[in-house]
Amino acid sequence: MKVASLLSLASWVIPRFKDEELRTIQISQTEVLDVTDHEKLLLKRQGVRFFDITAFPSFLRSKEGSKVVNYSYPKQLTNEKKVSEILERCDTKAMFEDLALFTNFYTRYYKSEYGYESATWLSNRLRNVTKSLGDRATQFHVDHHDWKQFSIIVRIQGSETPENLIVFGSHQDSMNLIFPSSLPAPGADDNGSGTVTNIEALRIYTYYLNKTQDWPRNTIEFHFYSAEEGGLLGSLDIFTHYAQQNQTVVAMIQQDMTGYVEDSQNEHLGLITDHTSPLLTNFLKRVIKKYLNIPYVETKCGYACSDHSSATRNGYPAALVIESDFSKKNKYIHTTMDTLDRLSFDHMAEHVKLIIGTIAELGNWRFERLSNE
Numbered sequence: 113m114k115v116a117s118l119l120s121l122a123s124w125v126i127p128r129f130k131d132e133e134l135r136t137i138q139i140s141q142t143e144v145l146d147v148t149d150h151e152k153l154l155l156k157r158q159g160v161r162f163f164d165i166t167a168f169p170s171f172l173r174s175k176e177g178s179k180v181v182n183y184s185y186p187k188q189l190t191n192e193k194k195v196s197e198i199l200e201r202c203d204t205k206a207m208f209e210d211l212a213l214f215t216n217f218y219t220r221y222y223k224s225e226y227g228y229e230s231a232t233w234l235s236n237r238l239r240n241v242t243k244s245l246g247d248r249a250t251q252f253h254v255d256h257h258d259w260k261q262f263s264i265i266v267r268i269q270g271s272e273t274p275e276n277l278i279v280f281g282s283h284q285d286s287m288n289l290i291f292p293s294s295l296p297a298p299g300a301d302d303n304g305s306g307t308v309t310n311i312e313a314l315r316i317y318t319y320y321l322n323k324t325q326d327w328p329r330n331t332i333e334f335h336f337y338s339a340e341e342g343g344l345l346g347s348l349d350i351f352t353h354y355a356q357q358n359q360t361v362v363a364m365i366q367q368d369m370t371g372y373v374e375d376s377q378n379e380h381l382g383l384i385t386d387h388t389s390p391l392l393t394n395f396l397k398r399v400i401k402k403y404l405n406i407p408y409v410e411t412k413c414g415y416a417c418s419d420h421s422s423a424t425r426n427g428y429p430a431a432l433v434i435e436s437d438f439s440k441k442n443k444y445i446h447t448t449m450d451t452l453d454r455l456s457f458d459h460m461a462e463h464v465k466l467i468i469g470t471i472a473e474l475g476n477w478r479f480e481r482l483s484n485e
């Protein structure tokens with residue numbers, strides 16, 4: 113089997129030491145492996161995606177995860193006015209500046225000191241962005257036990273049904289897969305672009321809220337996960353905790369790689385159809401058709417491919433829209449060449465429209481839980 117032979121190669125290159133700490137990773141709905149950190153890296157270089165479930169031994173008893181709960185989403189989209197009012201402020205220059213600062217960190221590898229510094233910068237940036245909302249926007253740091261880079265949650269509390277959480281996620285870390293601890297990883301597209309897309313959506317939504325005081329009935333959260341590259345560690349911590357606390361996540365939408373366009377004659381978004389919620393994904397199709405200037409193609413990215421998987425793993429409906437068909441995505445990710453000049457900020461602005469369209473349609477939506485069909 114492919115993974116097994118990769119692993120025997122790994123232990124041939126760097127043998128396991130006695131007493132070396134092993135991590136438990138899950139690479140499919142049925143397969144769990146115990147590997148060293150070096151083997152983890154080797155699998156990642158080969159494109160194997162996984163959850164690192166070392167901190168969650170209970171996952172071993174239910175490898176498939178919880179069954180995803182379904183909710184109804186709007187069939188008719190009716191908020192054009194609101195969407196265009198919010199989007200008026202969308203500014204590709206602001207996104208460029210944010211990304212220039214964010215990719216300035218040598219790396220955002222979650223185990224490095226730089227990864228902590230980049231999280232601190234991001235936290236300050238988010239405080240500035242939401243300042244005009246005062247304490248109607250709250251920020252939480254989620255400290256993870258095993259590594260320094262914290263995750264960040266920004267919450268805008270719903271006015272009527274605050275228990276319903278609509279989550280927009282992205283991961284803040286980056287990683288150079290050759291030597292993560294020593295080589296630079298600007299991580300502009302992977303996945304700085306997703307972070308900056310969420311910052312910009314939050315910035316213009318804040319402006320709108322401050323101006324209109326049109327508070328959503330449901331709670332809106334923006335999440336900036338640490339340690340995605342380590343096996344979805346940050347998001348897994350957060351969603352597993354949410355599930356333990358019986359929190360209700362009615363929709364989770366992940367932004368991850370939003371800025372690369374291979375062929376400008378055929379610009380499109382990639383709507384991920386595997387390991388995502390079909391109902392939420394169908395709703396996003398309607399949002400794209402109504403509010404965006406480019407079409408989508410349906411595409412797949414495999415098991416545990418980004419942080420939305422941590423939501424689905426815990427029974428929450430989640431979706432992922434990436435920059436393009438999965439086969440046409442940025443070839444420079446995980447290298448020193450994942451840089452700003454290779455990205456399109458107009459393309460990122462299309463992702464911002466997706467977020468704002470979703471907020472406008474779901475912010476005041478009365479969610480109904482659907483029973484088993």
Ligand SMILES: *[C@@H]1O[C@H](CO)[C@@H](O)[C@H](O)[C@H]1NC(C)=O
Binds near residue numbers: 234
């Ligand atoms: C936040 O705002 C303060 C005051 O305007 C500014 O000095 C600081 O550089 C800003 N920080 C970030 C990270 O945007």
Ligand SMILES: *[C@@H]1O[C@H](CO)[C@@H](O)[C@H](O)[C@H]1NC(C)=O
Binds near residue numbers: 244319322323
């Ligand atoms: C927020 O709204 C208040 C009152 O309308 C206004 O004075 C203030 O400038 C706004 N703040 C920002 C940052 O837009």
Ligand SMILES: *[C@@H]1O[C@H](CO)[C@@H](O)[C@H](O)[C@H]1NC(C)=O
Binds near residue numbers: 356357358
């Ligand atoms: C969550 O719900 C379960 C089942 O209803 C209950 O046993 C548990 O105590 C709840 N946990 C919290 C933190 O409210």
Ligand SMILES: *[C@@H]1O[C@H](CO)[C@@H](O)[C@H](O)[C@H]1NC(C)=O
Binds near residue numbers: 181483
């Ligand atoms: C939610 O819907 C999907 C298909 O749309 C279905 O496979 C799944 O069983 C439903 N989940 C529940 C909890 O009913």
Ligand SMILES: CC(=O)N[C@H]1CO[C@H](CO)[C@@H](O)[C@@H]1O
Binds near residue numbers: 161303368417418
């Ligand atoms: C969906 C996607 O391509 N996301 C990228 C962001 O980070 C993950 C973690 O390494 C990459 O695997 C993905 O390629």
Ligand SMILES: [Zn+2]
Binds near residue numbers: 303341445446
């Ligand atoms: Zn990556």
